[in-house]
Each structure stands twice: as C-alpha cells, then as structure tokens.
Amino acid sequence: xxxxxxxxxxxxxxxxxxxxxxxxxxxxxxxxxxxxxxxxxxxxxxxxxxxxxxxxxxxxxxxxxxxxxxxxxxxxxxxxxxxxxxxxxxxxxxxxxxxxxxxxxxxxxxxxxxxxxxxxxxxxxxxxxxxxxxxxxxxxxxxxxxxxxxxxxx
Amino acid sequence: xxxxxxxxxxxxxxxxxxxxxxxxxxxxxxxxxxxxxxxxxxxxxxxxxxxxxxxxxxxxxxxxxxxxxxxxxxxxxxxxxxxxxxxxxxxxxxxxxxxxxxxxxxxxxxxxxxxxxxxxxxxxxxxxxxxxxxxxxxxxxxxxxxxxxxxxxxxxxxxxxxxxxxxxxxxxxxxxxxxxxxxxxxxxxxxxxxxxxxxxxxxxxxxxxxxxxxxxxxxxxxxxxxxxxxxxxxxxxxxxxxxxxxxxxxxxxxxxxxxxxxxxxxxxxxxxxxxxxxxxxxxxxxxxxxxxxxxxxxxxxxxxxxxxxxxxxxxxxxxxxxxxxxxxxxxxxxxxxxxx
Numbered sequence: 001x002x003x004x005x006x007x008x009x010x011x012x013x014x015x016x017x018x019x020x021x022x023x024x025x026x027x028x029x030x031x032x033x034x035x036x037x038x039x040x041x042x043x044x045x046x047x048x049x050x051x052x053x054x055x056x057x058x059x060x061x062x063x064x065x066x067x068x069x070x071x072x073x074x075x076x077x078x079x080x081x082x083x084x085x086x087x088x089x090x091x092x093x094x095x096x097x098x099x100x101x102x103x104x105x106x107x108x109x110x111x112x113x114x115x116x117x118x119x120x121x122x123x124x125x126x127x128x129x130x131x132x133x134x135x136x137x138x139x140x141x142x143x144x145x146x147x148x149x150x151x152x153x154x
Numbered sequence: 155x156x157x158x159x160x161x162x163x164x165x166x167x168x169x170x171x172x173x174x175x176x177x178x179x180x181x182x183x184x185x186x187x188x189x190x191x192x193x194x195x196x197x198x199x200x201x202x203x204x205x206x207x208x209x210x211x212x213x214x215x216x217x218x219x220x221x222x223x224x225x226x227x228x229x230x231x232x233x234x235x236x237x238x239x240x241x242x243x244x245x246x247x248x249x250x251x252x253x254x255x256x257x258x259x260x261x262x263x264x265x266x267x268x269x270x271x272x273x274x275x276x277x278x279x280x281x282x283x284x285x286x287x288x289x290x291x292x293x294x295x296x297x298x299x300x301x302x303x304x305x306x307x308x309x310x311x312x313x314x315x316x317x318x319x320x321x322x323x324x325x326x327x328x329x330x331x332x333x334x335x336x337x338x339x340x341x342x343x344x345x346x347x348x349x350x351x352x353x354x355x356x357x358x359x360x361x362x363x364x365x366x367x368x369x370x371x372x373x374x375x376x377x378x379x380x381x382x383x384x385x386x387x388x389x390x391x392x393x394x395x396x397x398x399x400x401x402x403x404x405x406x407x408x409x410x411x412x413x414x415x416x417x418x419x420x421x422x423x424x425x426x427x428x429x430x431x432x433x434x435x436x437x438x439x440x441x442x443x444x445x446x447x448x449x450x451x452x453x454x455x456x457x458x459x460x461x462x463x464x465x466x467x468x469x470x471x472x473x474x475x476x477x478x479x480x481x482x483x484x485x486x487x488x489x490x491x492x493x494x
Contacts, residue, residue, distance in 0.1 A: 007354075010353060010354075011353050011354030011481075012354075014353040014354065014355075014367065015354065015355075017402065017405065018355065018360070018363045018402065021398070021401050021402055021405065022317075022318060022360070022363070022398060023317040023318065023397075023398065023434075025316070025317060030314075078310050081310060083310060083312055084309070084310045084311060084312055084313070086312060087311070087312020087313055087314060088312075088313075088314055088315060088431075090312075090314075091314040092314075094312045095312050100312055103310070103311065103312050104311060104312070106310070107307075107308040107309065107310035107311040107312075108308045108311070110308065110309075110310060111303055111308035111309060111310070112308075114207065114208045127308075128307065128308065128311060
C-alpha cells in the first residue's frame with residue numbers, strides 16, 4: 001500500500017517535471033497557420049461552388065458537385081503525398097474541411113492496400129474516418145429526434 | 155589462468171575476457187545519411203523503400219542486408235556464426251524472424267524496442283565469453299513507414315506532429331561479436347541489464363519523457379555496481395531520449411547528485427541535428443545501434459574515445475496498451491565499450 005502511494009506520488013512529481021521541461025507550442029503561430037490553411041481550402045471551395053452555381057440547375061446540385069470536387073482534390077493531394085505536409089502546416093485547418101475527411105479515408109486505404117482489397121483497403125479505410133461517420137449519424141439522429149419532439153421538424 | 159566473468163554489485167556483469175565487435179555495419183536510408191551522423195555510416199540506400207512493395211519488406215531487407223554485410227566485413231560465412239540474435243519494433247519481431255529464416259542460423263529473437271542494440275550486444279558478449287558460442291551475429295532494423303503504420307497513423311494522414319514526437323530512423327545495423335583474439339574492434343567489458351521503469355507517462359507521443367527515468371535508473375545502478383563516475387568514461391551515450399527526454403534525463407541524474415559534465419550525448423538528439431520535421435529527434439531500434447556501430451565504433455578507431463558507456467533506451471508500450479490508457483514502461487540496458 002505504501003509502495004503504491006509512493007509510486008503515485010512519484011508519478012505526480014514526475015508529471016510536473018515533464019510539464020515544466022516540455023517544449024511550449026507557439027499557440028498564436030499554430031492558430032494563425034490553421035486559419036490561413038483552412039481559410040485557403042474554404043476559399044477554394046467557395047470558388048468551386050460559385051463556378052457550379054452557374055452550371056447546375058439547382059443550388060443542391062451545385063453543392064453536391066462542389067463536395068465531389070473538393071473530395072477529389074483531397075484524395076489527389078493525398079495520393080501525391082502532399083496532403084500530410086498540408087496537415088503538418090495547418091493542423092486542424094487542414095483536417096476540418098471535407099478535403100481532410102477525404103485524406104483520412106484515402107491515406108488509410110493506401111496504407112492497407114498491401115493487405116488486400118477486402119480485408120486490407122476496404123476494411124481499414126474507415127479506421128480514422130469511421131468515428132466521424134458514426135458520431136455524425138448519431139448527432140443527426142438525436143437532433144432529428146429533438147426537433148420532432150418539440151414539433152419544429154418537417 | 156584466464157579471467158572469468160563475475161558479477162559486480164547487484165546488477166552488473168563484468169566479462170572475463172571481454173569479447174570484441176569484430177564486424178560492424180550500418181546501412182541507412184537517405185534521410186539518416188543526410189544528417190550530421192551520415193559520415194559515420196558504412197552504406198546508404200538511395201530509396202527508403204529499396205524497391206520493395208511494402209515498408210515491412212523494406213525493413214526486412216535493411217535487416218538482412220546489414221546482417222549479411224556485417225558477416226562479409228568480418229570475413230565470415232554462415233557456418234562460422236553460431237547464433238543470430240535480432241530484434242525489431244514490428245509485431246512478433248517479424249523482420250528479425252524472416253531474416254533468420256533466410257540466413258538459416260540458430261536464432262534468438264529479442265525485444266527491447268529501441269534498446270535492442272545493447273540487449274543484443276550484451277547477450278552476445280555473455281554467450282561468447284561463457285564459451286556458449288564462438289561468434290554471434292547481432293542485428294536490428296527499423297523503418298519510418300512500417301513503425302508509423304503500426305504504432306501511430308497511416309503515412310499520408312494529415313496529423314500535425316508535436317514537438318515531443320520522435321522520428322523513427324530507417325535503416326539496418328549489425329555486428330559480429332567474437333572472442334578478443336579474433337579482431338581489433340571495441341571490447342564489451344561490462345553489462346548492466348536494466349529494470350522496467352514506469353513513472354506514469356501516458357503520452358505515447360512523448361517517449362523521451364517516458365524513457366528518461368529508465369536511463370537514469372540503469373546509469374545510477376551501473377555507477378554504484380562498478381564504483382565508477384562519469385569521469386571514468388570518455389562518453390556517456392543515451393538513446394533515443396531525443397531533446398525532450400535528454401533534458402529530463404540530465405535533470406534526474408543531477409538531482410541524484412551525479413554530474414555528467416560534458417560527457418553526455420544522446421543518439422536520438424544527434425541523428426538529425428536540429429531538423430524541425432524530426433520533432434524532438436530520432437527513435438527506432440536502428441538508431442542506437444547505428445550510433446554505436448557507426449559513430450562510437452569509428453570514433454574509437456580514430457582514438458577519440460577509449461571508454462564509452464552506452465545506455466540505449468526502449469519504450470515498451472504497445473498501441474493497444476496505450477489506447478487502453480496504460481502508461482508507457484521504459485527500459486535501458488547499459489554496456490561499456492573499450493578500445494584496444
């Protein structure tokens with residue numbers, strides 16, 4: 001018992017030392033870079049949307065075409081080995097837009113290609129993106145349920 | 155009468171007729187060769203995938219080629235080697251196993267993560283000194299892509315690396331250990347096998363902090379058992395604590411009342427210099443092996459170092475234990491290398 005408490009005490013003290021000596025990330029610079037990278041991707045998305053808005057009959061179809069284009073862009077940059085560098089530069093600025101989601105699928109699919117199409121690529125392509133889909137559906141369901149209960153649903 | 159091995163203190167072995175490293179070979183990828191340690195490597199491969207279809211196969215090729223070339227360098231063929239000792243970072247140490255399959259030698263697979271180098275060289279020295287083997291081949295390898303895949307994320311994923319992250323070195327390194335009359339390389343005189351030390355670091359992206367207490371523990375035990383001080387060594391080489399872990403290591407050692415002076419150097423902090431993409435520095439089981447067989451071995455041959463205390467460190471977590479919230483246990487095995 002004493003030994004355990006000694007170990008817990010030691011771990012706490014060591015955690016303090018680790019924190020004290022750890023390099024401090026430059027939050028302002030990282031935030032600025034995330035803003036610029038994320039902003040650039042969204043600006044590009046807006047540009048693509050405006051292009052399709054003139055060529056598609058409805059706004060819904062323009063949105064669909066925009067999403068497909070941005071996903072294609074994310075996958076292409078992943079395949080070319082560029083998107084991980086964009087991620088290193090922009091952090092969440094590169095991860096949050098749909099190009100980041102495309103990268104998460106494509107990077108995993110590429111990595112596990114050698115383990116076969118079925119048990120490798122197809123199964124493992126969701127290891128990073130899977131939780132986004134699961135919790136996205138869950139959040140949508142709960143929101144829909146609440147909307148229905150308070151009677152403001154469709 | 156020939157000297158026989160004996161135990162010093164509680165944890166240290168002093169070898170009777172210290173075996174020598176009679177063949178040493180480092181075979182590294184371009185990124186490692188471009189760093190400040192590049193001049194000490196024996197061979198460099200142009201492409202880290204080495205024409206293979208997977209990173210796992212490339213890692214295996216680095217290990218096997220390093221092992222074969224180390225035998226060549228020592229002027230030996232497979233029948234001259236009694237035991238093959240090898241370890242790596244992949245699950246079931248497959249790179250070592252597949253190399254052993256191809257070499258056809260009696261094989262002892264070992265695992266100490268990035269401390270495989272000193273565990274392997276230490277065990278080899280014991281086997282040779284005890285007369286249980288005449289020549290032992292020791293090898294390890296690691297590959298950035300195969301290790302990243304297994305321990306962290308897909309290679310091309312947009313993850314921002316932290317400043318505490320370490321970059322797994324790509325390459326293979328191997329040595330032949332033999333009785334002292336069979337060559338002129340450095341002798342392995344003392345071994346202090348380490349205990350598993352875990353001070354509760356749960357961040358697998360900060361392995362330097364997780365391993366620093368293990369390096370300190372083995373260092374202090376080694377000094378106590380051998381009744382030596384940093385002054386008795388020309389170099390104290392840890393690794394791969396990298397820059398973050400090194401700082402912690404020096405603080406812990408100082409708090410224990412030992413002054414390292416300018417003797418301390420860390421393999422992980424040295425491999426890539428201050429390259430920002432590497433985060434805190436290098437890691438990977440080949441890193442400390444390449445530092446020992448490249449840097450230390452060659453500087454000893456030049457007469458710069460006569461006595462080196464090496465403390466390679468390993469982080470013994472698995473991706474499963476880390477995801478389940480367990481902390482990262484560290485280990486460090488010490489060996490003493492002497493020139494002449």
